[in-house]
Amino acid sequence: MMLNFTYNLRSLTLRTTMAAAAVALVGIFGQPTAASAQELDIEKIFFCPAGDMSEDACLAARDTTLITCTACHVFTPFVKAQKTEAEWDTFLDAHRQRVQETSDADYAEIGKFLKSHFNPENPVPQLPPELENYSLPPA
16 A cells, blocks of 8 residues: 555656646646647656666656656656766766755766766757757757
């Protein structure tokens, strides 16, 4: 019973995070079109399980990643990054001071999630045109 509650809570958290991201995108790009909303498959971009992560660990890391990273920016920069493990380590070291409220354990899980999803072995996720061209300079 607790597992089901935890899963539902994670699902709710992900939906809340994605709703907040959608609201932010509307502010940036204007009213989204129906086609754009249909083109964005969050489950395909942020799939679980991945790498050596269990389904539950992957879902928890996905929520932590989206909540932590999208507090400052949309997810496009890290989805399109496709970095090696060493490149992710450098990137994450540079970002650590920006999210001091995130525990070391959670930050390590964010790193595992990013490394298992967005690397040269995986194809670059296809995003709607409104997101495809939106990114930040590399850190």
